[in-house]
Amino acid sequence: MCLNHDEIKQNPSHFEESQANIVSSNTEFSNYKDLIAGMKFFDPHIHMTSRTTDDYQALADAGVVAIIEPAFWLGQPRTGLATFKDYYSSLVGWERFRSSQFGIKHYCTIGLNSREANNEALAEQVMEILPLYLMKEGVVGVGEIGFDDQTAAEEKYYRLQLELAKEMNLPVQVHTPHRDKKKGTERSMSIALEHGIDPKMVIIDHNNEETVKSVLDQGFYAAFTIYPFTKMGNERMVEVVKQYGSERIMINSAADWGISDPLAIPKTAALMKIKGIADEDIRLVTYQNAIDAFAQSGQINVTDFEEPVVIDQTQKFNGNTILRGGQQPRIDKDAIVIR
Amino acid sequence: MKYPELLKMVTTLDKIFEIIRGNANEKELAWLEEKTQNAKSTQLAFVATPRFIGKRPISFELANNQTKNWTLDRLVRVYLLLKLENINPEGFEEQVNTLFDTAEINESIALYSALPLFQQPEKWLLRATDAVRSNIGDIFDSIAFENDYPVKHFSELAWNQLVLKCIFNEKPIHQIVGLDSRANQHLADTLSDFAHERWVADRRIPAQVWRLVTNFLTEIIVKDLESLFLSNDLQNQIATTLVCSQTNNLEAKDLLNKYPISINPEMLTWEYLENQSAICYV
Secondary structure (H helix, E strand, O other): OOOOHHHHHHOOOOOHHHHHHOOOOOOOOOOHHHOOOOOOEEEOOOOHHHOOHHHHHHHHHOOEEEEEEEOOOOOOOOOOHHHHHHHHHHHHOHHHHHHHOEOOEEEEEEOOOHHHHOOHHHHHHHHHHHHHHHOOOOEEEEEEEEOOOOOHHHHHHHHHHHHHHHHHOOOEEEEOOOOOHHHHHHHHHHHHHHOOOOHHHEEEOOOOOOOHHHHHHOOOEEEEEEOOOOOEOHHHHHHHHHHHOOOOEEEEOOOOOOOOOOOHHHHHHHHHHHOOOOHHHHHHHHHHHHHHHHHHHOOOOOHHHHOOOOOOOOHHHHOOOOOOOOEOOOOOOOOOOOO | OOHHHHHHHHHHHHHHHHHHHHHOOHHHHHHHHHHOOOHHHHHHHHHHHHHHOOOOEEEEEOOOOOEEEEEHHHHHHHHHHHHHHHHOOOOHHHHHHHHHHOOOHHHHHHHHHHHHHOOOHHHHHHHHHHHHHOOOHHHHHHHHOOOOHHHHHOOHHHHHHHHHHHHHOOOOHHHOOOOOOOOOHHHHHHHHHHHHHHHHOOOOOOHHHHHHHOOOOOHHHHHHHHHHHOOOOHHHHHHHHHHHHHOOOHHHHHHHHHOOOOOOHHHOOHHHHHHHHHHHHO
């Protein structure tokens, strides 16, 4: 989830002062994709519901082979159970299909987000249907859940969903608040530990330089969202990896309806390469660590996206459907003529 | 429930269970046994199936000597639905509606695969036509192909929509159960209109679809056949030769003399065109 512009003004980036310390040089490559040719990426947090089909094409072209779409706040508050239900169904149905057309394996996490946890009458009903979705194929965790305003209602539903995750042996994807982030992050972690959840089953999301140390020290996974203006910039991310290494660290784009970038992972990988981060460390933070964390659900089979997809134009005729497992026909975006 | 209905249910259920028993391991069978004790756990087991049952490909026959190539989890899901109907006949409809409303893609496929095996399949007509409206390829395919629900229960309108959507999406119509038996005049006329639209856009339609007009030729469609003969395309010519030799329409039969094609007789079959369609779809 991102902030609107008013919120940006109210919450200027904490890191603005330290920008000068970051050396940005030699990043003007004509095509960053040359630097990452042949690399595979896994984006463990991206809201494709809010993105266009062109973004799927761009993700596929940049080497993103699998993604996780956490359930989130759509921007417009929901007023009934049916719209929650339809949204969850779209994450395991239509969106999964849309992604497959571009050869990208789509997983999701299902949860009641923190903002809408504040509508308690509705939240109660949503909790009733959550187990049905959490049991579904390709659902790799409970998420994104946690704190936004850090209200009592948010805490109540965070705790209830932690219990669900424990019961179903699923990883938890924890959204940390934009405001009062440091305290909110600590609170999220201590509640998880209080419920007896193994920190290795918890991915603390939207970290920054101020929160990362404590998250790693306590044994949690630390996810970083590369998102302009409100979250991490990728130059800062490079510095984080230089300082903390690559163990239990992963990056994501959280691309959604805000000004965000679905190619944040491939771009950050290219930048890491320029800045001299070792290939293996890049692989861990842009691919493997996310797989290790969410595969604890038992729902990720890497052969689904590691075996190259054969794009055989005749396959669509023998295999019943034009769209199965393959790719959409390409069009030349710059052509004036449309056929 | 009437006795014959009960018998049908029991035998299908037993038959499916035997197939599962021959393909599942002990752990999987124990899970299935444990989860089918009551209606609620059977319903939830349907959702959780792939977490406990493998996705091994299996090959089996249920009826009509029609071989099905499914994965084990799909057959287990169909079994669970029939079991639900068996143990909770009163609440069955509601439980299945909940499953439909919350289904992910593979659950939907299993639900549509099970429809023809339900006790009162006609009750599920709206669900079945929803699958035809789906743009998710595999869901559409689960009602369209190797499924005898449409041929038995679809109205002419719904049937024609199914066939047309298959053609429009370049899918293999010959996999629709009962394709020739439900050909009709409306479908033939609409196909002719559709072909005209494609031709004016400089696009084509697969030659094998012309099989659907054989017994419903009109003056307009005979003209279409003539332009197909003149199209310089071997597949079109094979299709029209087949239509003209199988129809009772005399004008069409005359076209055979007017435009004879010399060709290896082995190629002069609809099956040949089914397998060649790739070239024609481009």
